Amino acid sequence: MAGTAESPTVYPTLLYRDAHAAIRLLTEGFGFTKDAVYESEGGYVVHAELSYGNGKVMLGTKGGEGEFAKAMKDAGPASVYVVVDDPDAHHKRAAEYGVPVLMPPTDQDYGARDYIACDTEGNVWSFGTYVPGQSGS
Template sequence: MKSPPAGWPRLSSTLFYEDANAAIAWLVEAFGFEIQLLVPGPDGSVIHSQLSFGEALIMVGEGGAQRPPKLGVPCRSPLHTAAANTQCLMLYVDDVDSHCAQARAAGATVIAEPALHDYGPEYWADRSYGCTDPDGHMWWFTQRVRDPQA
């Protein structure tokens, strides 16, 4: 299997937001993403974006109700799906407690407070929390606290 292009992980995801520009600014402030690329459209909307967190990469797109389907498929923010989520993104961070405090201060809704998830001595243990962003996307942030394989 050939490697992906330089700077791209093997898997990346696109999230759709009502206002992609506002979402990108919020993701930078609340979660610590960095903007790699932002291609504006003639109307100021986002045509393409790439945000990174370490080696992780996401793309943020326009997902308002008025947006035409892409390749025949409507791409919408959870705001336009009765808050239904079809995915939850998980990201490893260095300090889950300070990350949670930063996200909460920026307006994230914490749906699971930081807690230890211990799968037994032969498996790993993580300290994690869950939250939703302003459009309702569900996120899970975790910090490895024990890894018997390391």
């Protein structure tokens, strides 16, 4: 399995109307550690990573651009990111099962490869090689 013994392989990914407020609540109210926050020129959170123990959560501001933002626009209440060694093989299995694929396996600018699908309740699932907190993923 991708990742390491120190790195989780499942990352809840949440979008908020006010991601800055969510980050404050998670860090100040719940004790998460802010590991990374990337903002757009307009000041909204494009991507943030917060950790608590061995776990991490990724989050951002609703209404962004890109395939993930489009997939989440009318999605269920959550998104989950799962690290996999071979996104193409994982995608093939899901597609053969009949899972609705929202974005086929795609090479990302940051060096990872991933795809996006949804479950029967509209929750968005992303599977890829990116491991938050590790360079060269």
